[in-house]
Amino acid sequence: MPKRALATATSSSPSKSTRRSPSPALDSTTVPQDAAGKGKWKDWPAPRTQMDEAKEWIRECIRDKHRVLLCPDKDADGLSSALVLSRTLRALSHPPSLTAIYHLPRGLNIHSPQASEGMLATFPNEGGPTRCIILDQGSRPGPPLLPPSQCKTLIIDHHLSSLFPSESQVLSACHSLPVATTSLLTYTLCAELVPEQRGKGALALGALVGVYGDLGSGKVKFGAEDEPWPASLAPVEKALTKSALSKSVALLNAPRRTPEFNVSDAYAALEAAADAEEAKPGTGLKRILGDEKLLEAKERTSAETSRWQAAPPVFSKDGRIAVVTVDSGYQIHPVIATRWTGTLRKAKTLVCVMCANTGYTPDHVHFSCRAPRHPDSPPPDLIAFLTSLKPLCDALSPDWSARVGEDFARGHREATGGIIRREEWEVLCRAVEVGVKKEKTEGAGGGKGGKKVIDPGQKNTLDGFFKVKGKGKSAKKEEEDEEGDVKKEEKKEAKTIIVE
Structure with missing residues (x-):
């Protein structure tokens, strides 16, 4: 497949008298304050008790050097949640060798025995994970996802449920209106753990990708008055642009739609975007938009969609x-x-x-x-x-x-x-x-004998209807x-x- 050239816009530099000040997204001293967790939004994006317990759960992972497994859902919201959390663990000085990502195979759900076996098979040389964080996988009642004596589990989610697998720590946004995406819930949690990362780098990029993945563009107004959506993400959204975010989501979701189900390709592209964003703010999504594997998966999926x-x-x-x-x-x-x-x-x-x-x-x-x-x-x-x-x-x-x-x-x-x-x-x-x-009612319709007369000049034909x-x-x-x-x-x- 030939390489694709990314379109770039060029313009002459503004004169000294009209030169713009640096974008707020690039200025480390001007990150807007968020309403989440304060005042009327104290229990947003999740109940405060759950937020505090989840923070302590993660701090214990860091303190005791646990082998932490992240198991995200396959879509943009799930993958970006894993990105936000993995970068937070790194910022808290958790060794990268003690963090792993596990993508469920095609056709499995998190509650299946095969999923449990796959998760326990990670960290094979060290005896498996000792802590597991399930992200955006949805919930239902049932037995523990993993043996508690071997690996404790934290569930971070936003899907509607009041019942969860037993012996799990739960952080759920589903009853805190307006319901946040899992990536936004994870972002808020991690911004409390690492305040200096709020509104910056991988955390901000991941949160926005997840919001656009689940809610689309235009559904959320970050920093809007009397709403809890984080104001700290508004300047980053502006820098990355709504168009690039929407296109990136479509590409990140493409591999999971193919028969090969190469979700790891999407996560690798997201990691590369995070690296680029932290090196030069506002540029991270270019790594996704130019990723050949994602573009090829998108083209194939679009062709199959057109066929059906x-x-x-x-x-x-x-x-x-x-x-x-x-x-x-x-x-x-x-x-x-x-x-x-x-x-x-x-x-x-x-x-x-x-x-x-x-x-x-x-x-x-x-x-x-x-x-x-x-x-x-x-x-x-x-x-x-x-x-x-x-x-x-x-x-x-x-x-x-x-x-x-x-x-x-x-x-x-x-x-x-x-x-x-x-x-x-x-x-x-x-x-x-x-x-x-459906049986026709006797005498129904117009025309003689109860039969409907069809206008031969009508424009809404079956061909047009379908x-x-x-x-x-x-x-x-x-x-x-x-x-x-x-x-x-x-x-x-x-x-x-x-x-x-």
């Missing part, structure tokens, strides 16, 4: 569900589902757009659900909607709900999904009558915007485990 984006939806009998089916080894189902929510926004009875991927994992269906975009009405709670379908499935196939367990209806309220066996997916489709046409289009955007630009939009947080709280 016109797959037509099939509706349930009641019109509340639209199912789009793809068969791909790429994790394109979240993007396809998101695009169809715009195309089907005028479908009055539609509650949920599902994209089912039958080719991602053998014998399983990975499905993503998105809420249609109705600007004049609040979005539906998709987790509650999917949960309401369980009795129908149980009636058709007893114990269906027990068989799918926690792998069904997980994620954001507006961006949920799951992974279930193919036969269980077929039960769901039969239960909601996907593809079954054509996926972005409003004035290229497919590439639309996908970059969707990277941040598919996982909206605040006013919606968050996901229970991971978004599929």
